[in-house]
Every structure is written in structure tokens, then in C-alpha cells.
Amino acid sequence: MKLPDAARDLIGAGANATLVTLNEDGSPQVSLVWVALRSDGDDDELVCGHFGEHRKVRNVRRDGRVALTVVSAENDGLMQHYLSVAGTARIEEGGAPELLAELAATLAPDSGFPPADAPPGWLTRIRVDRIGGIGPWFD
Amino acid sequence: MKLPDAARDLIGAGANATLVTLNEDGSPQVSLVWVALRSDGDDDELVCGHFGEHRKVRNVRRDGRVALTVVSAENDGLMQHYLSVAGTARIEEGGAPELLAELAATLAPDSGFPPADAPPGWLTRIRVDRIGGIGPWFD
Numbered sequence: 672m673k674l675p676d677a678a679r680d681l682i683g684a685g686a687n688a689t690l691v692t693l694n695e696d697g698s699p700q701v702s703l704v705w706v707a708l709r710s711d712g713d714d715d716e717l718v719c720g721h722f723g724e725h726r727k728v729r730n731v732r733r734d735g736r737v738a739l740t741v742v743s744a745e746n747d748g749l750m751q752h753y754l755s756v757a758g759t760a761r762i763e764e765g766g767a768p769e770l771l772a773e774l775a776a777t778l779a780p781d782s783g784f785p786p787a788d789a790p791p792g793w794l795t796r797i798r799v800d801r802i803g804g805i806g807p808w809f810d
Numbered sequence: 811m812k813l814p815d816a817a818r819d820l821i822g823a824g825a826n827a828t829l830v831t832l833n834e835d836g837s838p839q840v841s842l843v844w845v846a847l848r849s850d851g852d853d854d855e856l857v858c859g860h861f862g863e864h865r866k867v868r869n870v871r872r873d874g875r876v877a878l879t880v881v882s883a884e885n886d887g888l889m890q891h892y893l894s895v896a897g898t899a900r901i902e903e904g905g906a907p908e909l910l911a912e913l914a915a916t917l918a919p920d921s922g923f924p925p926a927d928a929p930p931g932w933l934t935r936i937r938v939d940r941i942g943g944i945g946p947w948f949d
Contacts, residue, residue, distance in 0.1 A: 687890055689828045689879050691838040699830040699838050699877040703892045703944070738838040740828050742881070749914075749921045751826055753842045775888075782888045805842070 672799050674708070674715045678754050678808035681743055682708045682717070685777040690719065690795070691738040692730035692760075702727055705774040706739070706797075715799045717756065720767035720774075722785070722792040731760045731795055739797065743806055752806035758797040767792025811938050813847070813854045817893050817947035820882055821847045821856070824916040829858065829934070830877040831869035831899075841866055844913040845878070845936075854938045856895065859906035859913075861924070861931040870899045870934055878936065882945055891945035897936040906931025 674682075688706045691699050704719040704727075717739060721728055731737065737760045743752035768789040775784050803809055813821075827845045830838050843858040843866075856878060860867055870876065876899045882891035907928040914923050942948055 687881070689840070689881075691830045691840055691877065693836065693838060697832065697836050698875040698896065699832060700896075701828070701830055701877040701879050701894050702942075703879065703881065703890060703894075736837040738830065738840040740840050740842065742826070742828075742842065746918075749918050749923050751842060753828075755840050755842075757837065757839075779885075779888050784888050803841075 672714065674799060674802065675808045677806065678802065679708060681741055681754055681808070682706065685774040686741045687778065688739050688741045690727060692727045693734045693736060694730060695733065700726055700730060705778055707770060707774055717758065717797040717799065718770060719795050720770040720792055721795070722767055722790055724793065728762055728793050728795065731762050735760045737797055740804070745806070747805060750805050753804045754802060754806060754808055755804040756799050757801040758799050760795050760797040763794040763796055765791035766794045770794060811853065813938060813941065814947045816945065817941065818847060820880055820893055820947070821845065824913040825880045826917065827878050827880045829866060831866045832873045832875060833869060834872065839865055839869060844917055846909060846913055856897065856936040856938065857909060858934050859909040859931055860934070861906055861929055863932065867901055867932050867934065870901050874899045876936055879943070884945070886944060889944050892943045893941060893945060893947055894943040895938055896940040897938050899934050899936040902933040902935055904930035905933045909933060
């Protein structure tokens with residue numbers, strides 16, 4: 672599916688997100704990642720990059736069911752606004768230096784990351800299946 | 811297990827957290843909640859309250875395996891610091907008005923929440939089994 676415009680604006684040129692994957696025993700594993708928005712025909716994808724073959728990468732290879740949240744700086748007077756996404760992920764070889772350089776320009780501009788000799792790494796590409804949360808992207 | 815002091819400080823008198831539960835088909839479900847820290851003998855618990863019998867409540871009744879993240883305002887120059895917790899949760903009847911009034915005093919002091927006629931609701935009590943993330947609570 673396509674994300675509503677308000678959700679696209681929240682992600683903008685890159686955002687911090689919690690990414691939930693499933694361990695081999697079915698328990699949830701969660702970490703904080705940077706995500707970028709990509710459009711692929713009729714579907715939106717959220718993409719993150721990794722230089723290490725982390726547990727989340729191995730988890731997605733085994734079971735592509737993921738969930739993701741992006742928290743907004745806005746609130747409704749009570750709760751923070753946030754976008755939640757249920758998605759289906761796949762791992763792609765390579766592409767991490769380019770994606771992470773693009774995201775670092777927004778999220779960590781003075782970091783010197785990624786290094787010039789960074790390995791190709793992996794991308795996690797997440798097709799958006801369903802959204803929820805609190806905010807203008809969800810009724 | 812007990813949380814390290816730096817993790818206790820991060821949660822303080824209440825914090826926003828993402829709570830991950832497992833749906834009936836094993837897929838992950840995630841929402842933003844308020845959490846409080848409670849100590850129970852040798853274990854720390856993270857506790858959240860609900861007035862509605864939300865999907866997360868029904869999920870925990872069926873499968874207590876949860877994960878939770880609390881994001882810090884600090885960063886290491888590249889990534890936000892965050893605490894991740896793998897835990898085992900159980901649902902307790904009642905107690906939501908008292909817990910949510912306590913948390914609202916920290917997290918939404920001008921909200922008038924919860925209302926005086928709030929129902930007893932439910933608590934989700936999460937025993938901390940393992941921690942991770944990026945920050946002084948985790949090497």
C-alpha cells in the first residue's frame with residue numbers, strides 16, 4: 672500500500688524507527704534503525720541499511736513479518752503521535768553505504784558516517800501492509 | 811533481573827515506550843505506551859495501564875513474550891541512545907486509574923487524564939528478562 676501524505680511527511684528524508692523482527696523461537700526482537708521511504712509502483716517501502724549481519728538481518732531472512740514505529744514530535748495533548756507499520760521485509764545484498772550516506776546527511780550530518788571504505792552490507796526492504804498509531808495518518 | 815541504574819534513570823517517574831506483543835498468527839504488534847518502573851524483590855517490572863481491552867492486552871493473555879524500547883534524548887554522535895527490554899508479561903485486573911494518574915503527572919500534567927469516573931481497566935506487568943540497545947545501560 673501507499674502511505675498517506677502525513678505519514679510520508681513524518682518520515683521525510685529519513686527518520687529514526689523501531690524495527691521489530693521475529694527470533695527463531697517466535698519471540699520479538701526490537702532495535703532502533705534509520706529508515707528511508709522508497710516508492711515502488713503501487714507500494715511504499717521503508718528501507719534500512721546494515722553493515723553487520725545483525726540478528727535482525729538473520730531474522731528477516733527466516734521470517735519476513737516485521738513491525739515498525741516512527742514517533743512524531745507532535746502530541747494530541749495526551750499521547751505522542753506515532754506511526755506504526757505492519758510490513759513484509761526482505762534482505763537485499765549491498766547498497767548500505769549509499770543509503771546510509773543519504774540518511775546520515777539528515778540524521779547525523781557531522782558524524783563522518785559512513786566511512787569511505789564501508790563494506791556493501793545489506794538492505795532491509797519493508798513493504799507496507801497496514802498502518803496504525805495515533806496521528807493525522809490514521810483515523 | 812534488576813535494571814542498571816542508568817536504565818532506571820532513563821525511565822525515571824515514567825516514560826514513553828514502544829510495546830511489542832505477538833498476534834495470534836505470531837506476527838508482531840506494536841504500540842506506544844506509558845511505562846512505570848516497579849521493583850518486586852529481585853526483579854524489576856515495567857508496568858503499563860489500559861482502560862480498553864486492546865489487542866495488546868488480549869495478545870499478552872495468550873503469549874506473554876514481549877519487547878519494549880525506551881528512546882533517550884541523548885545520542886552517541888551517530889545513533890540515538892535507547893534501551894531495549896525483552897520481557898515476560900502478564901495481565902492484572904484493575905489498577906489502571908491509579909497508575910495512569912501517576913504517569914500523567916509526569917507525562918501529560920495538563921491533560922485532565924484520567925477522568926474521575928475511569929473504569930478499573932487492566933495492568934500489563936512486564937518482568938525484565940534481558941536488556942540491550944545503545945547507551946550507558948548496555949556495553
